[in-house]
Amino acid sequence: MSEPTVQAEPNRTQIGSAPAAAPSAHDSTVEAGLELKVRSQWTYARMRFLRHRLAMAGLIVLIIVFGAGIFANYIAPYSFEQIDLTNVLHAPTLTGHHIFGTDEIGRDELSRVIYGIRTSEEVGVFVAVVSTFIGLVVGAIAGYFGGWLDNLLMRFTDLVLTLPALVVLLTVAALLGQGNQWRISLILAFFFWTSVARVVRGIFLSLREKEYVEAAKAAGGGDLRIMFRHILPNTLGPIVVSATLAVALAILTEAALSFLGFGIKPPTPSLGVLIANAQNNPQDWWLTVFPGLMIVIIVLAINFIGDGLRDALDPQQRRVRA
Amino acid sequence: MLTYITRRILFSIPVLILSTFFCFAFVSLAGDPRQNLLANPRYSRVHYHMLAHQYHLDVSIPVRYWYWLQDVFTHKLGNSLLTSQPIWPDLTRVMGHTLQVIVIAETIALLLGIAVGIYSAIRQYSFFDYTFTTISFVGFAMPTFWLALLLQIAFTDIYLKWHVRIFYTSGLNSGVTSSTWSLDRLQHIGLPVMTLSIISFAFYSRYMRASMLDVISTDYVRTARAKGLPERKVIMRHVFRNALIPIVTVAALNFGGLLGGAIVTETVFSLDGMGYYFITKLGQLDVYAVMAYLAVTAVFVILFNLIADVLYGYLDPRIRYE
Numbered sequence: 001m002s003e004p005t006v007q008a009e010p011n012r013t014q015i016g017s018a019p020a021a022a023p024s025a026h027d028s029t030v031e032a033g034l035e036l037k038v039r040s041q042w043t044y045a046r047m048r049f050l051r052h053r054l055a056m057a058g059l060i061v062l063i064i065v066f067g068a069g070i071f072a073n074y075i076a077p078y079s080f081e082q083i084d085l086t087n088v089l090h091a092p093t094l095t096g097h098h099i100f101g102t103d104e105i106g107r108d109e110l111s112r113v114i115y116g117i118r119t120s121e122e123v124g125v126f127v128a129v130v131s132t133f134i135g136l137v138v139g140a141i142a143g144y145f146g147g148w149l150d151n152l153l154m155r156f157t158d159l160v161l162t163l164p165a166l167v168v169l170l171t172v173a174a175l176l177g178q179g180n181q182w183r184i185s186l187i188l189a190f191f192f193w194t195s196v197a198r199v200v201r202g203i204f205l206s207l208r209e210k211e212y213v214e215a216a217k218a219a220g221g222g223d224l225r226i227m228f229r230h231i232l233p234n235t236l237g238p239i240v241v242s243a244t245l246a247v248a249l250a251i252l253t254e255a256a257l258s259f260l261g262f263g264i265k266p267p268t269p270s271l272g273v274l275i276a277n278a279q280n281n282p283q284d285w286w287l288t289v290f291p292g293l294m295i296v297i298i299v300l301a302i303n304f305i306g307d308g309l310r311d312a313l314d315p316q317q318r319r320v321r322a
Numbered sequence: 323m324l325t326y327i328t329r330r331i332l333f334s335i336p337v338l339i340l341s342t343f344f345c346f347a348f349v350s351l352a353g354d355p356r357q358n359l360l361a362n363p364r365y366s367r368v369h370y371h372m373l374a375h376q377y378h379l380d381v382s383i384p385v386r387y388w389y390w391l392q393d394v395f396t397h398k399l400g401n402s403l404l405t406s407q408p409i410w411p412d413l414t415r416v417m418g419h420t421l422q423v424i425v426i427a428e429t430i431a432l433l434l435g436i437a438v439g440i441y442s443a444i445r446q447y448s449f450f451d452y453t454f455t456t457i458s459f460v461g462f463a464m465p466t467f468w469l470a471l472l473l474q475i476a477f478t479d480i481y482l483k484w485h486v487r488i489f490y491t492s493g494l495n496s497g498v499t500s501s502t503w504s505l506d507r508l509q510h511i512g513l514p515v516m517t518l519s520i521i522s523f524a525f526y527s528r529y530m531r532a533s534m535l536d537v538i539s540t541d542y543v544r545t546a547r548a549k550g551l552p553e554r555k556v557i558m559r560h561v562f563r564n565a566l567i568p569i570v571t572v573a574a575l576n577f578g579g580l581l582g583g584a585i586v587t588e589t590v591f592s593l594d595g596m597g598y599y600f601i602t603k604l605g606q607l608d609v610y611a612v613m614a615y616l617a618v619t620a621v622f623v624i625l626f627n628l629i630a631d632v633l634y635g636y637l638d639p640r641i642r643y644e
Contacts, residue, residue, distance in 0.1 A: 163619060163623065283482075288472070
């Protein structure tokens with residue numbers, strides 16, 4: 001799958017392997033080209049990530065696709081609601097005006113897909129940020145203090161696990177969704193935070209017993225300071241990974257909700273809405289294929305980036321890749 | 323073991339009550355199901371108000387929930403709010419259809435997934451491994467409904483172009499009824515089964531591969547090799563059997579979730595199963611039908627969670643429940 005990530009720290013091995021490089025003889029190491037560069041953990045993580053070929057490919061694809069979404073107004077050849085009645089249900093052509101074809105009232109499919117990317121990426125990023133934030137705070141408090149909040153959190157997770165997520169989401173979206181993009185995003189965020197919370201809680205639970213936390217306490221550090229200055233940085237690796245993957249999951253879930261008619265409703269063009277809309281003309285394949293293909297590309301790219309981040313940020317937890 | 327099972331079941335009762343109560347509140351608040359009846363100009367107002375009284379729409383939600391709970395036990399989940407028909411016969415009918423589809427789909431996916439997983443693990447980083455890795459990554463990134471739609475479009479096209487009927491693309495029978503294992507039925511469920519097995523296969527093959535690789539790197543496999551066992555015997559007797567344990571439990575969990583119906587797939591193919599039933603009733607805001615579905619689904623999920631845990635303990639003697 002991926003080439004093995006380099007885990008050894010090259011500089012240290014170089015110094016170690018050069019017998020002349022005694023700690024005092026700094027000049028000689030410089031002469032021998034064995035300079036010691038101080039690198040932080042983040043530098044190593046960045047280096048590992050940049051060497052992860054699939055992740056880099058995913059990142060480039062994602063930048064292009066999301067960039068197109070952000071600058072939809074400038075890039076899309078038409079507006080997403082501009083009607084061209086002379087070209088209704090026009091098949092995709094490479095020579096004509098509508099590369100991805102047109103829908104049943106002559107709207108340009110390429111433009112609609114580009115605007116759809118914008119909606120989907122907004123949903124994905126919003127859900128990832130909000131759910132990660134909620135999960136971080138709840139998980140940190142539950143893991144650090146334990147007690148009733150911890151109990152409540154775990155029971156709530158049990159509750160959510162009782163029913164398949166899609167079923168609960170559909171039920172809630174039927175009441176509160178109203179087909180609005182931001183309402184749907186909020187609902188998704190309120191269902192996605194539990195997994196982050198559990199990860200953060202686990203790390204806090206194990207780290208709060210460590211000596212360095214005790215030392216910080218002895219030095220007079222307050223609870224908040226210990227939580228956010230001393231323990232939180234240790235959770236950042238897993239959190240960055242899970243937030244990245246949450247973007248993909250949110251985009252997929254939103255598409256499914258919209259397809260079933262309980263998510264975002266037209267005229268807002270999300271990728272799921274476009275596919276749902278295509279069902280009025282099921283035999284005009286391009287209306288179904290292109291938005292779906294875009295979802296696959298986005299999710300694939302994000303999953304690769306997530307894998308790369310996991311390998312980069314969490315080298316000691318590098319299990320056999322599932 | 324018996325005390326463990328009893329305790330788990332007892333513990334799941336409050337969880338079940340809480341989760342159904344929340345869902346009940348959400349569906350009840352989502353809107354008045356009688357709206358649709360009012361659309362008929364000849365519909366009598368008297369009946370409208372009678373309905374409210376008969377179905378306790380005029381009392382508070384906790385009280386309604388209490389009435390519903392009584393109905394569940396005394397009247398087999400009660401009657402539908404809109405059609406006044408008993409829910410239980412409908413639910414058993416759709417459950418039969420769902421069961422047929424998912425048993426076939428999961429069997430295919432499990433057998434293929436395990437076989438491919440084993441081979442990919444033995445020949446790690448081979449062409450075979452890379453091919454199926456790519457397939458499952460695309461499988462993870464693909465929205466289920468999109469895959470279903472693509473299959474539907476393809477097989478409709480085949481029928482329209484060459485007039486060959488391989489699979490039907492919607493519904494459950496051509497005529498009024500057909501027996502469970504008739505050719506006609508199998509042609510109808512072919513595409514839903516294909517959709518579900520592709521998605522599940524992507525998951526199982528990766529899971530089996532990871533599980534195999536985990537076991538291959540253990541000490542007892544090295545011992546088996548060191549004492550000179552033929553590789554075939556090492557893989558089949560020592561690795562395969564142990565690698566199977568986690569996948570059996572995951573399959574049990576997955577099956578429990580799927581018993582609630584593959585909502586998206588069934589909707590695409592208008593298959594008269596659990597998921598399609600749920601989506602239809604949720605769209606109509608038929609509270610009691612939706613709740614009946616939710617209750618049954620939740621029981622399935624809890625039951626199969628328990629089965630998965632018990633199975634794990636049975637298959638892996640290292641695990642003991644106290």
